[in-house]
Amino acid sequence: MRWFDLFRWALAALGQQKLRTSLTTLGVVFGAFVLAASLSINEGVQETIQREASKGDAARKVTVHPAWRANRDSKKDQVEVKGRMSAERHERIRKALADRRGGGGLAERVDLTSDRLETLARLPHVRRLIPIVGGPVVATLGHRPEDASLSSGAGEDPEFRKRVVAGRAFEAEDERSVLLSEMFAYRIGLVDDADIAQVIGKPLRIEFWNPEEGPSFEVSLAGRSRGGGRDEWLALRQLAWQLPGMLDQFRLTADESSILKKAIRQPSAAAVPIDAADDYQVVGIFRELTHEENKDAWSRFPADTDLILPRQTAVDLYFRDPARRKGGVHRAVLLIDDMRNVKEVVDRVEALDLRSESIVRFVERERLTYLLIFGGMTCVAAVALLVSALGIANTMLMSVLQRRREIGIMKAVGAADWQLQALFLVEGGLIGLIGGVSGLLLAWTISFPGDAWVRSMIRRDMQIDLSGSIFAFPARIGVIVLFFTIGVTVVAALYPARRASKVDPVTALRHD
């Protein structure tokens, strides 16, 4: 018997019982649909994560922050817990005291000092280490000092270069240049386009704010200010400076007065003036992020800063202060050679007791979620296929009984047992094929509205505009789905096929 005939006859037999065939196939269609959708989502989500994460360098970046760690040297037993209490409570309180950060506690800060930065830079897979400093500064253009926020930043990032609206971006990490934000320029009175054009090339003096230089406490209006702005704030600062000297004029008891005097640090005349100020040439103006750019989750930096210095330049200025040098930088960005090595680097960074941030974490969490979804859907598909397999076995068995006479005739005119078996197995396989293909088509069709729906959900919940579909249909999925559906239906047809081949032609033909 030829393959061609085998398929033709099996198909004709299925066509004979259109309703029954359709109902039997429906189960397979459902199973194939869920399986296809599940595989497709799994595939598509992986691709999407990969794609989204590898936009720019984001996926290869690990941001390292200083962190607190339990002091290893001191013995925890040193902590003294007073009072008589249950062992459990004693332990809880002892632990809380031991973990207390700073002064009295035993936890210590792990800073991003020069030494640590060097260690980080030497970690395997780290291509580049970018120390990042920033903070409040006083910027003086001409004779006007202004408070401003400073970041150290990127000239090389093409996303950022797009935002430079006048002048140029940095060309070197250590050039003595500064970029102004459009809004900062506006704030300090560079309102006309001509002013902007004219400020390029001018020197800007930048001075890091030194907390040591300020008053030892703040005076604020408890949020009741009507918007006095900078002048109001400067006046309050002035008040804070002068208050300690006037303690005696308040109505305070001697005790209160001495407590406050002890607490308030006197501005020491001996304080070393710190040379953390310098002049930088304004080379460009950059605009704020547009709404669209802001939506793009991974390219937020630098988002809202007034001034940007080249990275090395910023670190140099920052480290002029020995106290700052001791405290290290705010954070450091590690650029990893390959996304796949990010996890390893993160582990190493954490082994150094530093805190790190990377997309890997996020991506891993997402993967887990989708793995669960995928697993769940695959289970549903498996159950659906199993149930439809039982249905197929049942209907085919019925059909063998119904077609006993036909089978008998076939045997009488020369059908061998294997041919009848093959006929029924092919029948089963065809149900699997038809069901599988329909399920695949269904999943493919549904993927369009499905994708739109998920996309709108992600846009709403995460403010991310995904590129590409979260459903992917590589040929592999088709092969897997058909392999399973055909496999399952052929297995379901095994027993009925065997029964068909065992039909005794004499008995089958004896009665009319």
Added chain:
Amino acid sequence: MGSDRDEDDEVAIRAVELRKVYGARDARVEALRGVSIEVKNGERLALLGKSGSGKSTLLNLLGGLDRPSSGRLRVGGRDLDRLSGREMARFRSTTVGMIFQSFNLIPSRSATENVELPMIFAGRSPRDRRAVAREALESVGLGERMEHRPDQLSGGESQRVAVARALANRPRVLLADEPTGNLDSQTARQVMALILDHVREHAATLVLVTHDEELAATCTDRVVRLVDGRIAAEST
């Protein structure tokens, strides 16, 4: 072995002490109780006997539809007791042609497809077997009805399709089990004529099971009577 070969040319069917038992214990039926028979090549044999005497059982054994409980059987040059299941199927599709009282056509298939059926299982090419089926149907006078399904055909036409199917492969042995039992006398005569024409034309061997004494006498060379699964009498 040489003598066996010589015999092959002469003897189409040789059965020795054939027994067939159906069922077991209480339901045990001895359908054949030691039947020995020899049919020469090109001979036309009639099997007569009352209902239940074992005629169909014997014919089914000859056609390879069933195996005897004991005894030896050689048909068309093949020892049936030595054939495997596959070889037996091949034997059925190529060496013998069977015609039944109840036509036994597949109702959902056209006349052509029914005629093609044995050739499909024998693995002949579609083009080949289509030509053969057409010729066979034309030879039984159904050239115009090739695409009709059995339920669109009369009894006589149906049986002619069955005859075409049995003859399409030019079998050496033709086995007919009351082929005219369901037909009116005129149609019966036409169908018998077709069968006899073929037998004559191809020098085939015919075993015809029938009730009809007159048909047996006019159409065959020899008559064998079965009674209760045994051969009771022979006449020529």
